Amino acid sequence: MKTSEFFKQKTVLSLEVFPPKRTAPVDTIYKTLDELKGMTPDFISVTYGAGGSENSRATLEIASSIKHRYGIESVAHIPCLHLTKEDAAEILLQLKAHQIENILALRGDRIPDREPAGDFKYAADLVGFIRDHGDFNIIGACYPEGHQESGGLVRDIHNLKHKVDAGVSQLITQLFFDNGYFYRFRERLDLAGIRVPVEAGIMPVVNKKQIERMVSLCGVRLPKKFTSMMERYGDNPVAMRDAGIAYAVDQIVDLAAHGVDGIHLYTMNNPYIANKIHEAVFRLMAS
Template identity: 45%
Template sequence: MKISDLLRQDQVTLSFEVFPPKTSSSYESVAQATREIAALRPDFMSVTYGAGGGTSEHTMHIASDLHAQYGVNVLAHLTCVSSSRAHVAKMLASFQQQGIENILALRGDIPADGTTASDYHYAAELVRDIKAQGDFCVGGACYPEGHVEAVSKSEDIQHLKEKVEAGCEFLTTQMFFDNNILYNFLYRIREKGITVPVVAGIMPVTNVKQIKRITSMSGTYLPERFKAIVDRFGDNPAAMKQAGVIYAAEQIIDLIANGVNHIHIYTMNKPEIAAGIQASLSEILG
């Protein structure tokens, strides 16, 4: 099923993100975690794609396994900044062969040495290529707090509009911990004529290391209420995990109550986190 069709329905959706292993030696443990998450029967699952396509083979295997063996709607990530057009065409042909029709088109992170391929510079270029090479449903990323490389939020929204005009059919947000940031972002993009569905990306933060990594990489705003939870429970791993799941669930309840019906959980390949969120929303999801 195309995710764009799913998101047009008047219902709440809950989906999960998983990521492939970086090495073959850890493949089976990661695959087992993704199978346990698939057993929760989410509306769809996304499978990430390593920088420079470094995990492309594992992405393909996990995505095809989820689709063929577990009947899950799959959203396969595809990055382009370090890829050639030939490599992208090869990946798209493989996705088609496996029956995967949903692609999340991403520029990807610039490698640490600054080396990029010359074929792509922006996600909009990848979106156009995907649409030209098959009957794919294409999604894209968006940044409620603004992309870290954007000069301004207005410029970032202009780039977002270019992606949508290139054929992007829905958007998934970067993580955020204050729902007002998302509500303000939605108002601004709707005002600029961006009307495609937006899926809210939620990260249940369950340990202090995660928080430090998040803030150092993206500068994500942490509300005082969230900081208080970390201060109180950060030294108690079990309590921090429980508090992180509850905080994320409360975020989601507020989003749904305010008309944001599509929720995507960054699970970090932890089935117990996905299950905890889903259980907290059992009556709300229906």
């Protein structure tokens, strides 16, 4: 089933997982999935990351298991910057063979010491390619605070409109910690004529190192409420974990009250945290 159909029925809840490190067997992810399936998410997306065909195989195996072993719709991430058209066509053939209908089309990060393949400069290029090579539901990423390389939010919205026009049917945001950015972003989308469902990406932060990495990679801004939480609980791992869960729950409750299309929870493969959040907001997500 195409995940874009879920938005016609309810507030959507989805999760993101990632393949284990290369030093671990791929089937170690199934313990995480066993503990997450009780949440009954509408779909689960599987990241790809850098690393070539080996990572592609892991993404495909996990996405296929989510759909066929767990009976949950799956979304496969495809970053295109380092793919040739031949690579992309082969991945699409494999997805078709495993009956995976949903793709998150991404530009992806640059791999150090490796030149981009040159066939796909932007995610919109991949979106058009996928649209022309099968009947897939194509999901796009978006950035409430603007992509770091976009040159500004106005330019970023313009690029997003191009991506949606190319064939994207739903959007998932990068993580954010101030809902105000999301609400203003949603208003800008409306003004730009972007009329597809938008899921808010929420990541529960449970330690200082995690947030430092996120700020460095994504450039997200931290509101005073969040930094006060970090200052008070950052040196107490259990208290910081619980505070991070509570902060994410507060975000989701507020988003639900403002009519969000859906919540996409970045689980970081941590079922305890994901389940605690789900327990707190289940009725909101079911309405």
